[in-house]
Amino acid sequence: QVQLVQSGAEVKKPGSSVKVSCKASGGTFSSYAISWVRQAPGQGLEWMGGIIPIFGTANYAQKFQGRVTITADESTSTAYMELSSLRSEDTAVYYCARGVIVVVGGNLYYYYMDVWGKGTTVTVSS
């Protein structure tokens, strides 16, 4: 049974960057997608973006465009999310999640998230 193992908690200064990793343990994600979702304290879930590793290109929520970079290394079954220009509002738990891909009509790809990491707490504070 695949598990997603995320890197440990981070404390960052405003204006700096953070890079969170997510490694598939007990399996690979080469035929899946990976999404990143965050949850600020006491708030709901927010989709940040995702990547389908076999294609290599990522899609991002407009809110994070220009500040977030999602990558995947198929050789190590590890995905990464880097968020730059951090501010206090970025304090949150960051989750990675595996996406099960649904292919429609041969060229349309959708995915829902079936396995989640335990989350990485990122605290932004001066």
Place this chain on the structure above:
Amino acid sequence: AIRMTQSPSSLSASTGDRVTITCRASQGISSYLAWYQQKPGKAPKLLIYAASTLQSGVPSRFSGSGSGTDFTLTISCLQSEDFATYYCQQYYSYPYSFGQGTKLEIK
């Protein structure tokens, strides 16, 4: 971007009750809708995908229905472990988006 709106935002119920949570999309999303359960301090757990398909291992008291813009999650006979927050999420178009959540509390 597609906006997902859940109702109610919170709900009080007793064990054994039947409860329904509604999720509305701001535009049609066919059946590309998932439901997740989240307990405090834990990662979300997938309950239902494709609007009505039960994820493996999820109890059959959970069911989902709907297509287009209107969807429901029903829990037929609440158990103590079902008290949690529930989120719907569309995966029809980028950016994927979640509803604001429905907190299910014990009455």
